[in-house]
Amino acid sequence: MLPVDPVKENxxxxxxxxxxSIAFPTPFKSRVRLVAVSKEVLEDILDLDLSVSETDDFIxxxxxxxxxxxxxxxAHRYGGHQFGIWADQLGDGRAHLIGIYMNRKGExxxxxxxxxxxxxxxxHGDGRAVLxxxxxxxxxxxxxxxxxxxxxxxASLVVSDDEVWRDQFYDGNVVKERAAVVLRVAKSWFRIxxxxxxxxYGELDLLRTLLDFIIQEHFPSVDVGEPNRYVDFFSVxxxxxxxxxxxxxSVGFAHGVCNTDNFSLLSITIDYGPxxxxxxxxPDFVPxxxxxxxxxxxxxxxxxxxxNLNKLSQALNPLLDPRQKQLAALILEGYPDLYYTRFRExxxxxxxxxxxxxxxxxxxxxxxxxxxxxxxxxxxxFRQLSEITQSQLQELNIPQQFWxxxxxSKHELFPAWVSQYLLRLxxxxxxxxxxxxxxxxxxxxxxxxxxxxxESAVRKAERNDFSEVRLLQQVLQxxxxxxxxxxxxxxxxPTPSWAKNLRVSCxx
Numbered sequence: 001m002l003p004v005d006p007v008k009e010n011x012x013x014x015x016x017x018x019x020x021s022i023a024f025p026t027p028f029k030s031r032v033r034l035v036a037v038s039k040e041v042l043e044d045i046l047d048l049d050l051s052v053s054e055t056d057d058f059i060x061x062x063x064x065x066x067x068x069x070x071x072x073x074x075a076h077r078y079g080g081h082q083f084g085i086w087a088d089q090l091g092d093g094r095a096h097l098i099g100i101y102m103n104r105k106g107e108x109x110x111x112x113x114x115x116x117x118x119x120x121x122x123x124h125g126d127g128r129a130v131l132x133x134x135x136x137x138x139x140x141x142x143x144x145x146x147x148x149x150x151x152x153x154x155a156s157l158v159v160s161d162d163e164v165w166r167d168q169f170y171d172g173n174v175v176k177e178r179a180a181v182v183l184r185v186a187k188s189w190f191r192i193x194x195x196x197x198x199x200x201y202g203e204l205d206l207l208r209t210l211l212d213f214i215i216q217e218h219f220p221s222v223d224v225g226e227p228n229r230y231v232d233f234f235s236v237x238x239x240x241x242x243x244x245x246x247x248x249x250s251v252g253f254a255h256g257v258c259n260t261d262n263f264s265l266l267s268i269t270i271d272y273g274p275x276x277x278x279x280x281x282x283p284d285f286v287p288x289x290x291x292x293x294x295x296x297x298x299x300x301x302x303x304x305x306x307x308n309l310n311k312l313s314q315a316l317n318p319l320l321d322p323r324q325k326q327l328a329a330l331i332l333e334g335y336p337d338l339y340y341t342r343f344r345e346x347x348x349x350x351x352x353x354x355x356x357x358x359x360x361x362x363x364x365x366x367x368x369x370x371x372x373x374x375x376x377x378x379x380x381x382f383r384q385l386s387e388i389t390q391s392q393l394q395e396l397n398i399p400q401q402f403w404x405x406x407x408x409s410k411h412e413l414f415p416a417w418v419s420q421y422l423l424r425l426x427x428x429x430x431x432x433x434x435x436x437x438x439x440x441x442x443x444x445x446x447x448x449x450x451x452x453x454x455e456s457a458v459r460k461a462e463r464n465d466f467s468e469v470r471l472l473q474q475v476l477q478x479x480x481x482x483x484x485x486x487x488x489x490x491x492x493x494p495t496p497s498w499a500k501n502l503r504v505s506c507x508x
Contacts, residue, residue, distance in 0.1 A: 001213055003206065004074070005120070013120050014089060017203055019194070019210055020074040025064030025096045026117025026127065028179065030161035032063045035180075035466050036138055036473060041155040045185060047103050053156065062156045062183040064096065064116035071099045075119035079200060080193030080261025081311055083295055086200070090193060090261050091121025094129060097189065108217070110189055111155075115181040128164045132458050133508030134180035135469055137272040139457065141184065143449040143476040144269050149247045151269035152186040157469075159461075169503060170290055178462075186268060188218055192312045193261035199315040208319055218266055230316050231327045238309055238335050240267030245305045246342035250350065251448060252278035252378040254298040256288040256504075263308045274504045277448040279495050281371035281378040287451070287504045302339050309335060349443050350382050351421070352436040354428040363420055370411045379448050380404035380492065386440035390425065390433045393418050403494060445479035447491050452499030 005021035007013070015021055034053065042048040052058050060066040067073055075092040082090075095114045102108050114137070115129025129137075138154040145151050162179040190210075198207040215233050216224050222232045244267045248255065255262070256274040264270045276287025283299030291297075296304060313328050320328060347364045371381055384402040392399065396415060398406045408414055425436065449472065457468040468489075475486040486492065 002210060005077070007120075010118065010120065012118070012122055015077050015091070015120055016201065017206065018077060019206070020076055020097070021091075021120045022072055023075040023092075023096060023119040024067065024073050024117075025098070025113055027065040028063060028160035028162045032059060032065070032158050032160050034059055034062075034156065035135075035159050035461070036157040036469050038142065038153065038155055038473075040477070041153045041185060045103060045107070045109055045153065046101060046155065058156075059158065061098075062113070063158045063160070063181050064113050068099060073098050075121055076189060076194065077121065077197060078191060078193035078261055079197035080191075080259050081196070081308070082259040082261065083291075083293075084307070087259075087261075088200075089121065089197060092119055093122040093125050094119070094127040107187070109185045109187065112184050112186070112189060113181055114184055115179060126164055128162070128179040129181065129508050130164060130166055130177040131159050131180040131461060132168075132177065133273070134159070134182050135458050135461050136275070136454050137182050137184070139449055139454060139469065139472055139476065140272040140275055141269070142473055143277075143479070144253065146477050146479055147247075147251050147253075147445060147448070149251070149253070149269060150244060150267060152184050152189075155183040155185055157182050166508075186264075186266075186270065188214070188264070188266050189270065190214055190218075190265045191261055191270065192263045192265065192308055192315070193259075194265065195315040196260060196311060199318055202318075204318050207315075211316075211319070214265060228324060228327070230319055231324050231331070234313065234316060234328050235331045237265060237267060237312065238331050239338055241305050241309060242302075242335055242338035243267065243342050244269070245301050246339055246346055248301060249298065249343060250346040251445065252281075252285075252298070253448075254278060254285055254287050254296065254301065256286070256291070256296055258296045258301060258304045258308065260308045260311050263305075265312075273508060276451050276504055278378050279450055279452075280375040281368065281381070282375070283372065289503050302336075302343075305339070306332070306335050346443075350440065351385065352428070352440045353424060354431060357424060357427055359420075360424070363417075363424060366413075366417050366420070370408050370414060370417060374408045374411050376408040377404040377494065379445060379450075381408060382444040383441075383446050383492075386437055386444045389437075390422060394422055442480060446482060447475050447479045447486055449476060450491075450495065451502050451504055452495055453491060455499065455502055 002019040005015050005018040008022055010023050037053045039050045074097045077091045080087055080090050095112050096116045097112050099111050100108055118127035134157055138157040141151050141154045159178055159180040163176045164179050165174050166177050167174045212224055215222050222229055254276050262271040274288040278285045284297050286294045286297040313332055381404045384405045388402055398409050457472050460468045475483050
């Protein structure tokens with residue numbers, strides 16, 4: 001249904017008048033090893049038994065050595081605004097769509113290899129991903145999914161002995177690393193940049209074709225025969241994007257590279273580059289060392305959502321009449337309210353607040369202010385508020401195990417906040433302290449993938465010890481439950497001293 005580049009040769013070039021180019025993965029030259037696999041993705045999404053992952057056929061498929069019979073691998077053409085500037089053609093420079101699978105539930109899932117070799121969109125790259133970034137992608141998508149946030153999923157991770165060169169921090173220090181491939185799945189990989197590239201080059205018939213396809217396949221609430229369908233589509237994307245970014249913020253997740261080419265039209269989390277979960281609460285937290293201007297800091301993600309949606313609106317404009325353009329502009333104006341409404345709902349739930357009361361926003365803002373001033377751990381402050389009793393709080397008797405609350409309690413205004421908080425909890429109708437704690441522990445995770453955890457797993461993986469990758473995977477699948485192995489590993493403890501000034505790598 002969507003046109004493919006007529007040029008079949010795989011060389012870097014400017015591509016026009018198509019959505020995909022045919023491009024076959026490049027097999028590794030050396031030994032390939034399966035490092036990790038998601039039982040849940042294999043069994044619940046791909047209808048495969050876990051034992052399949054032990055076969056040579058599986059490893060050959062997920063490493064790009066072999067393609068399923070009848071499959072025509074594709075690389076997607078898209079553009080995008082990177083750090084606010086139009087970057088022109090980008091595209092899948094190291095990813096291959098190897099097929100779409102319909103499972104027993106009738107769900108369609110797109111299977112994509114990342115790190116599988118050059119495509120016409122590779123620009124100056126080698127088409128490979130390194131073990132370091134691939135471990136982070138595998139664990140990051142597992143973590144985000146199990147926190148209840150829409151995301152692509154990682155099915156498997158393989159590593160080779162093939163060597164690639166990377167300047168990890170863009171500081172001129174180039175080192176050899178091992179290449180790896182992640183098999184990731186999503187309902188769709190279309191992003192804002194998928195539409196931007198077509199609008200930019202005036203390929204309006206193709207833009208209309210692609211939009212109608214996306215609406216037909218992925219937006220059941222939008223009638224593809226309706227004249228206002230593109231406005232209705234835009235309305236859904238605006239609402240779902242506000243929801244997604246509010247969810248990110250509620251767990252302290254910073255994407256790190258919120259370019260329009262990394263923003264899904266289905267409002268799922270895609271393209272895990274230098275992402276990070278905030279440790280000490282800091283609205284200026286940015287996980288990307290190359291983001292010198294802190295454009296994508298966690299406190300600015302909602303604004304970046306507005307910027308990206310505006311670029312989507314501009315891409316749709318050539319297909320809209322004057323009245324529809326006005327409607328789209330009004331929809332975009334409503335984005336801040338959508339975001340802050342969802343933000344307030346999520347943080348009220350994190351504090352165990354029921355119903356609507358005047359002053360709830362002030363109570364949330366007061367706590368975040370105290371956390372910022374004391375550099376309290378974001379995740380564990382909310383988690384420990386879920387575990388501590390009201391009587392312990394009232395007496396300002398913070399036991400040693402609630403170390404994050406002890407940090408924030410050092411602020412002179414902490415007693416005032418506690419007083420306001422306990423007064424607000426009294427207004428919860430038909431609620432008990434045990435019910436409050438139980439409810440809060442279902443929305444405040446005990447474990448998130450902090451940078452030091454990922455870095456520890458990566459360091460071991462680079463020495464061929466993948467035990468911590470698998471341990472983290474197991475823990476992150478149940479982030480709200482206490483695990484004895486996770487406690488021993490210190491995953492709910494303060495950040496270790498060796499990781500205090502940890503830099504997150506940018507190249508992948």
